[in-house]
Amino acid sequence: MSDAAFLDLAGMTLGYDGKAAVESLDLAIKEGELVALLGPSGCGKTTTMRAIAGLLQPMGGRITLGGRDITSLPANRRNIGLVFQSYALFPHLSVFENVAFGLRRQRTPKDELERRVAGAVAMVGLTGFERRLPKELSGGQQQRVALARAVVVRPRLLLLDEPLSNLDARLRLEMRTELRRLQRELGITMVYVTHDQEEALALADRIVVMRDGKIEQMGPPEAIYETPATDFVARFVGFENVFEVRDGQLRAGNGAALPLQAPVDGDTAWLAWRPHAVELGQGPYEGRVRGTSYLGQSVEYLIESALGPIKAEAPAALPRHEAGRTVAFGLPPAAAAAITR
């Protein structure tokens, strides 16, 4: 595994004040790959990223970058770039000096420095803004400066900590495309931390889903989206209806159970349905419509059933089921993602 690994985390245990937030984590990342660390807040993704950057000393384990053990290398000698969630621009320095900061630390000759800063500023589309101070820029522009500042030193690895979370929805989509383009152009290895599954699916070559300091599942976006490995991942990527399978029955968290609609493989532990996979108006189960929301193309229904709340979605063109009515529904195993033991 470590033959191909560019960044290799082996048995990493991380924490603050002796309390472990991440336990014995193994992760290998190939050169040029864009890997997203995805998970809810507190799952350890940011802690992991800080350890890679060298801002947090691991309690145990080893970090290798390009075949060299960097576990105890100080952060300022790792040559790893980081784009902060808050951008962390130097408020007293102009755009030019912010971007030039790393090059000045390397004592880059003047003409080369000017050329590279100009190049980086142009790359993020901010030519002409060099003399502005950070507070004179919009959020999106500050984000671009942070990116230019991180890549101008040609880091071996670029870390991004929720870089788009402070932008509005439209700008976020735009920057997402931009980031992908930059990553292709520069061929740089990136580790991207986010809690937004849509962002991770759109950007990453590979997604690492984390929970409580452990890796829950790791794989290409399609695999994560279509075949979640655990019920947690299933819920996280939008399977709203996840039930345990035992003794030929579907079991809800509240202890209620209903017989399966059709037989499943013996090693199936969980079945998970996205809202549109729930059959509505027919099927062996019954529930009461608690509420509906019109989504344009489709209508989402919240149904109160013996298994607890069920979320279903049906094309808007079909006849509506009014709130308060009893409706039949089905959970066909063939339309579900099966999670095996």
Place this chain on the structure above:
Amino acid sequence: MSSRMGGLMLALVFLFLIGPFLIIIAAGMSAGETLAFPPQGLSLRWFWAVFEVESFRASFVLSIVLAVGATLLALVLGVPVAYALARYPLPGGEAMRTLLTSPVIVPAIIVGLALLRYVVIPLDLGIVPALFVAHTALLVPYAVRVVSASLANLRSDIEEAAVLLGANRVQAFFLTVLPNIRNGILAAFILGFVTSFNQVPVSLFLTGPGVSTLPIQMLWYMEFTYDPSIAALSALLALMSMAIVLLAERFLGLSRYV
């Protein structure tokens, strides 16, 4: 309360707070030999006279040197404390905080007396070093408080960004933190200077023949002489303070730190 009545009240309050200064300035401009208001004739002679008094000149120089030196040392000691408070878990917690702020709580006159009795006399130390120590100790909490206020707006991730771009911890502080708290440090310097320059109780016991700060010298002088020179000197000091404060407010927004 109507706003007109509020304005009237405010005018009375300001008359009480600021009016006396106008009276001193007028009294200092008296041509007569004794202090009186209204002044007996107008003249600037007492304003020039104070510069002729050797004890005023010497104590003025000592006060300035003391204020500058003590404030600088207080900043050298206090800025790292403010930085540590903002960035690190404080070792010793509440006890440490109490110790660091104790100079504000202890009545200043006690400090002067204690230093005289248990440091100056037993160690045969000069008075000036003792004054220097006492003033510095008094100013450290102010320096910490004012610098802390400007550090509070500064996120710690800019230092992390600097480190990841190749700076070591010391460079990161000097290149990213210091330039951004410069105004706070200047404000702390001005407040410290003014506090030390005007300080009386600490210096009360730490003065002796030929060694005295200006405010103490003024207190002595007014006990024995009743001429307008103290009025003139007070007016000059008031004008000096006003100039400093106005400049500082203009460029630093000093009132944010008081």
Place this chain on the structure above:
Amino acid sequence: MFTSRTTGLMLVLPAVVFIAVGFLAPVLILLAQSLRLEDGWGIGNYLAFMNDGLGREVFWRTIKLAALVTLAAAVIGYVAAWAIVETRPERRGVLVGMVILPLMISPVARTYAWLVILGRTGFLNVLITNLGLSEEPLRLLFTETAVFIGLLQLFLPLMIISLVSALENLPRDVVPAAQTLGAGWIATFFKVILPLTREGLVIGGTLVFTGSVTAYITPAVLGGSKVLMLETLLYQRVSVANDFASASVIAAILMVTTLAANRLLRRLATPRRR
């Protein structure tokens, strides 16, 4: 590396050592000396001080004057601070600056002004004799009133500033809300404004009270030996009588009084739940 305890310790150590050795140690020794008797230790010095009529008189005068100054500053402070907060924001800055300005001016100069005003040939006496209100100039100086006025002028700005920031943080529209609910000005003040600005009042009150208790210049200049307060008495005991035992007792009393005032007032600042 960014949360290391040792780095934090290294940064505070110089200041801690400086203050501990150059400041706290001598002060603690002085305070301990107040318990030192010719034959061992005890509270004999304190009993002597309190049994001495002058000591007791000066102690109570100091507390009384400080309390009166604090009370007057609170009343005037609320009126002034309210008037300042009511003005437009751009004028407010100037007004706050005018309140702060006197604080930056030498207290010796500020106190001396009252000498000019209250002295035998001063402004007020000239006014009084010229208006024929009195044949002889009145003795205004070296009275408790003179000291009270001097202290109030010295410390009033601290109260105003505390109350201005407290009133600025008053939730918007609570005052109009109270009035639409039928509260008059007095009810509005005691039921709404006072509880919501209690912390600012206590901060200002602590500054004014402890400042007045530990004042030296004002009682020295405006009170003289007729109106002694604790600090002027302490100075007299040392420089005139060379009596260090009673000086250390006064020092300890000053220390305890300021600490107690701080404690007591801070407790008042934390609102009780009803």
